[in-house]
Amino acid sequence: MPTLRIDLAAIVRNHRRIAALAPSSVTAAVVKADAYGLGAGPVSTALAAAGCRDFFVAHWGEVAAVRERVPHDATIYVLNGLGADPAACLATGAIPVLNAPHHIAAWRALAAKIGRELPAILQLDTGMARLGLAPADFVDLIERPEALDGIALRYVMSHLACADEPDAPANREQRDRFVALAARLPGTPRSFANSGAAFLGPDFHFDLLRPGIALYGGAPRPDVAMEPVVTLTAPIIQSRRVAAGRGIGYGLTASAPHDRIIATIGVGYADGWPRRLGGHGAAFIAGERVPIVGRVSMDSMLLDVTDLPEEACAPGTAVELIGPHQSVDEVAAAAQTISYEILTQLGARYARHYIGLDAPVDPETAT
Numbered sequence: 001m002p003t004l005r006i007d008l009a010a011i012v013r014n015h016r017r018i019a020a021l022a023p024s025s026v027t028a029a030v031v032k033a034d035a036y037g038l039g040a041g042p043v044s045t046a047l048a049a050a051g052c053r054d055f056f057v058a059h060w061g062e063v064a065a066v067r068e069r070v071p072h073d074a075t076i077y078v079l080n081g082l083g084a085d086p087a088a089c090l091a092t093g094a095i096p097v098l099n100a101p102h103h104i105a106a107w108r109a110l111a112a113k114i115g116r117e118l119p120a121i122l123q124l125d126t127g128m129a130r131l132g133l134a135p136a137d138f139v140d141l142i143e144r145p146e147a148l149d150g151i152a153l154r155y156v157m158s159h160l161a162c163a164d165e166p167d168a169p170a171n172r173e174q175r176d177r178f179v180a181l182a183a184r185l186p187g188t189p190r191s192f193a194n195s196g197a198a199f200l201g202p203d204f205h206f207d208l209l210r211p212g213i214a215l216y217g218g219a220p221r222p223d224v225a226m227e228p229v230v231t232l233t234a235p236i237i238q239s240r241r242v243a244a245g246r247g248i249g250y251g252l253t254a255s256a257p258h259d260r261i262i263a264t265i266g267v268g269y270a271d272g273w274p275r276r277l278g279g280h281g282a283a284f285i286a287g288e289r290v291p292i293v294g295r296v297s298m299d300s301m302l303l304d305v306t307d308l309p310e311e312a313c314a315p316g317t318a319v320e321l322i323g324p325h326q327s328v329d330e331v332a333a334a335a336q337t338i339s340y341e342i343l344t345q346l347g348a349r350y351a352r353h354y355i356g357l358d359a360p361v362d363p364e365t366a367t
């Protein structure tokens, strides 16, 4: 059956490579969206075993899957900030990123109510206009002496809009704005870098790095390749001869002026394979490129294997969709998207094999 292999040792090596770029900083791991689709449980287990103690998720509902896999001294942060019920957030044991004045007010109120300081990260928006206090709101806030009463700030953080474009002037502008604003919170540790920013040099590292995509083998920017993590393969279900001039698949598109051999594999858009790759993308059989022809269906797609010897495309033959011949970034480029979207859309129907740990993780208990 279609099989997704996830190399946990490669994830650990990618994490170590980033940590080595910033030896005097802490390197966290961003495991939001089920660790970019690869399984927050096994990924967190592997990174925790390798010594990582700081994990970021996006939603409160993502906390539990990480919590049960990491040691008690590990910290989980929630990027999207406080939910509607701050007491329920507190009960998860995770720490919110406070993004807006109402987050701060709610966390302070809870701290006052229960009579103890509550930990948090404060996010500043330094130019992306997504999450975090606008500079004017931040200045307003800290000019009030009681502004952060009851809040134990672990970090002040911000996030780059163009970290994957090393020459974008916005990177330095956001960084300088961050330094100037964070100076209003003397002594508070700072966090700034995602994967791309980790490769922008020590000026961008600060105290805590927050890499995501680079851990999972995605290129943090076009000129930096990480160790691949994911292999996606599917066996050929059936091959058939299609006469010259005949269309194939839904809409009977993609006819050709010559006879062809068309092979079907059981991966489609319901498995996260982009429908856009019909007629654009390719797969590989024993290292040979085979184009995806016709429309990608929900549960299957068609490959033109005419140029392969017949025995090379018998039913059961393994077809590589992501692997040594085609990186996740190449699939993303062909589909006019980014590796993040390809990984996070990988469907639930694959057999998942986690490799690279001393003891293989049983996929039944892995997710």
Ligand SMILES: *Cc1c(COP(=O)(O)O)cnc(C)c1O
Pocket: 030, 032, 079, 159, 193, 194, 195, 196, 210, 211, 212, 213, 214
């Ligand atoms: C998702 C996210 C990250 C990780 O970004 P990558 O580009 O995947 O390294 C870091 N910080 C914040 C605020 C994020 O939302």
